[in-house]
Amino acid sequence: MSQTVDRALSILPLLAQGPADLGQVADRLGVHKSTALRLLRTLHEHGLVYRQQDQRYRLGARLFALAQEAVENLDVREIAHPHLAALNERTGHTVHLAVHEDGEVLYIDKVESRYPVRMYSRIGKPVAITVAAVAKLLLADLPEPERRALAAKLDYPRYTPRSTPDAAAFLQELATVREQGWATDLGGHEESINCVAAPIRGADGRVVAAMSVSAPNVVVTAEELLALLPLVRRTAEAISHDYSGTTPPKEAGATDDE
Amino acid sequence: MSQTVDRALSILPLLAQGPADLGQVADRLGVHKSTALRLLRTLHEHGLVYRQQDQRYRLGARLFALAQEAVENLDVREIAHPHLAALNERTGHTVHLAVHEDGEVLYIDKVESRYPVRMYSRIGKPVAITVAAVAKLLLADLPEPERRALAAKLDYPRYTPRSTPDAAAFLQELATVREQGWATDLGGHEESINCVAAPIRGADGRVVAAMSVSAPNVVVTAEELLALLPLVRRTAEAISHDYSGTTPPKEAGATDDE
DNA sequence: TCCGGGCGTTGCGTCATGCGCAACGCGCAT
């Protein structure tokens, strides 16, 4: 709604693809160089953009700091973390925590078993929304019209033969998931990876987050992983309980027993 | 330089401290509610800001995605990573990679030995610039005037009795570091933690990044850690070599992960 | 039930502000 800010912010995804010089930025924005310069300077002052030695611009450090602070302030994450760690300790598998936001589902925490190496590369990245078990749980809880609208405008990439093929199948799957209160992804994203997930609910019963346990089937079969379902659900319920308890929503009518 | 963008971007750090409603944002910006609304809407459209159910605003998902893409596009990081992993494998200690940007030093990669648990919480976070070994290396390489200016405007918190006390001591330390080509932090940030670090240089000899090995002295004494110095320096040199060699920018490098 | 206050939202008239232009300085390659 604000042209100037809109243009400035459009620079960010542009730079996310890689460094660019002033002319490139101006061209891709469709504005004069002097305009692009002014915007870049403002972004620079706020640390969102950094100018390297060759004068080209890249995304800046403050961006990380902001993302950090944002994720650290998420109270669900903070409350859930010890539970996730415990579950990881017990099962040895990768544990994820995800939330829904504006049509995207993204991981906000992760505890990995074996190789901590590529760990952080996932957090904050949008997940494959049409197949991920956590995504199904989060979207299944949306109000009917929103859910339909979202399902209609999604893409349905065929990662594997087991990927959700289209909106109809997706909505069907969401209905099942909503009813049973848990979800799986059996090779729908990557052939050899299976996941089982459970919802975390707020005091009002709405799904506020979802957690999952994932493992490649070279480690455990899908059946073995599914055997963990009760444990996963219990963990999710424990988190829900902690979360509802410590979330004094100013003044909400129905407060659970405590 | 652009008032509108400036105001809009000022909202981000404000929200980083926690969710806020429209009135609060307008107040703290010193603008009319309608103005704040317009800015917030624009931020929202770009996904930098998210509106939760209670209508309050928080930082949005796109922020994470941007930070992710930014860090993944850093070629130093990509080149260094295997070396860091190897060093971690060999020593068992935590290994860091850091860069300098606009007066801040931040970690862009980390390989941790024992507990992967709190791992991601560090990446992207500014480091204790006056004491961290990697910070000393990065700042020691700055041109004289810049270095002095920066040293003068820094704070010198006394994390421990061994923390760098003031600008004079800091500049002195930087001189030493620059001369010897490596740096340490022996309990300057946290009593029981020691680090040894070495610089990574580009083709022109300038320090582009720094790496360090850290360990609590309950695991190894400072002396034992210092014994790793040659290994650390050799690793840093290997990275420098790789980096200088492959510096010719890979144009249109659409490296798809996954 | 009605009323009042607090919140987000809207349309509008004004003028500050962001815009493109054109000219300049600089480095680099010819």
Added chain:
DNA sequence: ATGCGCGTTGCGCATGACGCAACGCCCGGA
């Protein structure tokens, strides 16, 4: 030496961002 490409600057004009005031809505108290 010379021209080109780049980032940078100052400026006059009109666009677009501003604050105002009025509205709708929800909630809580009377």
